[in-house]
Amino acid sequence: MRTERANGNGQADRRDLKVVVGAAIIADGRVLACARSAPPEVAGRWEFPGGKVEPGETEPDALTRECAEELDVRVQVGERVGRDVRMAHGRSVLRVYYARLLHGDQPRLLEHSALRWLAVDELDSVDWLPADVPIVPALRALLTRPGAGDGQAARA
Numbered sequence: 020m021r022t023e024r025a026n027g028n029g030q031a032d033r034r035d036l037k038v039v040v041g042a043a044i045i046a047d048g049r050v051l052a053c054a055r056s057a058p059p060e061v062a063g064r065w066e067f068p069g070g071k072v073e074p075g076e077t078e079p080d081a082l083t084r085e086c087a088e089e090l091d092v093r094v095q096v097g098e099r100v101g102r103d104v105r106m107a108h109g110r111s112v113l114r115v116y117y118a119r120l121l122h123g124d125q126p127r128l129l130e131h132s133a134l135r136w137l138a139v140d141e142l143d144s145v146d147w148l149p150a151d152v153p154i155v156p157a158l159r160a161l162l163t164r165p166g167a168g169d170g171q172a173a174r175a
């Protein structure tokens with residue numbers, strides 16, 4: 020990812036930006052939130068399933084892999100949700116995508132300490148990781164628009 024040069028004031032050169040992808044998995048008008056189990060400083064905080072994009076991987080590929088590893092589900096990845104959010108002193112960004120479950124798969128608790136399906140009026144009821152907070156308004160818009168949860172957004 021290359022969008023900006025080093026500016027010499029301590030900010031990371033954007034050529035070195037790492038992308039962390041997150042999946043906003045939506046079903047029946049609810050979004051899946053996952054509680055981290057590690058590391059200790061963020062254990063219990065809530066996030067979207069996902070992780071770092073590996074070299075040579077597309078972002079949807081990374082999400083598909085992470086959802087299989089973390090939740091044992093197959094997903095169809097759709098449109099972006101919200102904006103890029105800078106993390107880790109500017110060295111990485113969180114980029115969230117809409118996703119829907121395929122083939123009737125149901126998430127399993129493999130790496131997280133808890134899973135919750137949040138309705139639109141429950142989005143503020145969990146302690147999101149700081150980078151996820153700016154995504155919540157976009158999620159609210161997605162959950163309240165016609166067709167939420169029936170796969171429409173994945174085809175957008």
Ligand SMILES: Nc1nc2c([nH]c(=O)n2[C@H]2C[C@H](O)[C@@H](COP(=O)(O)OP(=O)(O)OP(=O)(O)O)O2)c(=O)[nH]1
Pocket residue numbers: 039040041065066067068069070071072106113148149150151
């Ligand atoms: N997966 C995910 N990570 C997030 C979110 N919000 C947020 O700040 N993060 C941070 C936590 C971590 O510092 C980093 C992602 O790390 P990770 O441990 O999930 O990534 P990974 O699966 O590729 O892990 P690893 O191979 O390095 O062990 O991004 C989110 O919604 N989902």
